Amino acid sequence: MSRILEGKAAVVTGSGQGIGRDIAICMADLGARVITNNRKPGSSLDAFEKTSLQFNDEEREALQKVKGDAQTTADEINRSGGEAIPFYGDVSDFKTAEKMVQTAVDHFGRIDIIVNNASSNWVGNIMKMDEELWDTSVASKLKGAFNLMHHALPYMKEQGFGRILNSSSDAFLGLEGYAAYGAANAGLVALSKAAAKDVAAHGITVNAYTPLAKTRAWYNAVATYRLQGVSKEQVEAVAPEAMKETAEGMVPFLAYLASDSADSISGYLFKLAANGEIGVWSDSEIISEIKQEEGVWTIGELEKRVPGELLKHLKESGSKLPLK
Template sequence: MSAPLAGKVAVVTGSGQGIGRDIALCMAEAGAGVITNNRKPGSSLDAFEKTTLSFSDEEREALENVSGDAQTTADEILRRGGEAVPFFGDVGDFEVARRMVETAIETFGRVDIVVNNASSNWVGNFMDMDEDLWDVSVVSKLKGAFNLMHHSLPHMKRQGYGRILNSSSDAFLGLEGYAAYGAANAGLVALTKGAAQDVRAHGITVNAYTPLAKTRAWYNAAATYRLQGVPAEAVEAAAPAAMKRTAEGMVPFLAYLGSDDAADITGHLFRLAADGEIGLWSTPEVVTSIRTDAEAWSMSELRARVPNELLKDVVGASTSLPVGQRDSQS
């Protein structure tokens, strides 16, 4: 087969299991040397931080079948004839991220592709969130992406080549129970678009994507709904088609974005779904407005015009979450 990433080196954070594992395997199959990563050896069955579920025997068996860590992913790449080195460490730690990039340089001599896939998440009402729970969702996702970008970009600049791929989430739209996670992902979209403009003159592209596939979080969500008395058939029926398939078939798009062929693709947010769809998210725009001829708005004018003109076509403000689509770094 062709090797579009031959000679390239990819760092894939959070690649012990789930979508990150599939990305790492795909990058290696395309010819790249890969640094695999997760926080520590072994893995947890719990997809959501600070949350413990009582799994059934069937759920536990399914989770154990999809579990793994940086070592098991690297071992699988080696078994298939590729090149990989595992790195254990938390991407949210600035110094750890530096060592991860240096591991790529020391092992392979360069770093060409960084996939910021690592993510942690706590699910719950914002009123129940404290500082630690905020950090669970924000540090690994948003600060972690900054850390890897900061340490890898100088090497990419010297090479005149670099590809940054940031895993966001449709939680950036604002989803119930995912306020902090949504904020981190919205920040990641802005980081992607801003950084893309800053580095494009150096042969470096920066893109983001929102993945949707069946992951460990699916099984956690199913257990959550079961404990709440929701039948498994109802959960299955409510889930989007993409969440009923694993990610192997969709991740080649990320290898494409990491290749020479994607040199002019930067600053975009893509939707990547396991049912075969690749989409391009629109850029937000002002869709309606009102204007006053007075020097300042009066309260009476605002009372009359905001509901009847500015917001006349707005229907509600909440967004529902398709069950079980989130994955995490562990």
């Protein structure tokens, strides 16, 4: 097996289970020494904040198999001959993020790779969201990424090498039921693109990606829909194929981005799917435009030209299985 990350030190947040766990294990297999992380020992079956779903036996059994925390992931890496240290703490706390980076530097002598994978989420109508849920969703994803970047970048600049990988989501498009999560992920895309420009002269790359794979959230979604009268078969019929497969097969791409070989790849947003698809998202661009040649717009002109010209060829997208 290639050891393209030999000698490098990585921090992978939210790596107790799910995609983060697979990223940490993959990078360790390829030679990196890894700090694994989640907020606290143990894990919950519930993937979404402030939820307590009544899982059936099949769902509960599947969730028990994917449970884990920073210690269990580190143990698996160490048993396989790699080197990993668990770190418990919430990355949305500025001082905690600093301690996490310092742990890597103290134990490994450097910090080369940051994978900002940690996030919190709540699914539901924006009218039911409270301030605490908003703050948790945005802070864990967006502020957490900034915190790790802020503390790691001085070391990376001094080394002349750094790789930052930020886990976003296609929720940045504005998916129904994912208002705060979508806002945080849209912010993370902008953060990644701006930071890539800021650090380009220092041998540091910054990229974001939208992963899609079967995780704890999949089983939670299935249970949520079941409780609303939607069967597992109905959910599977409309779900992307990548959500039916676990993440092991897609994470090598992230290891590649973290390697010396990807030194010219920065500022991109990649699509990464468990069924083997890798893509690049386009940048936003104006796709339709109208112009008032003289004077100011009148309401009458807008009422005519907005639907008749500006929005004529656009279609509104919507979810097929809305969560209530």
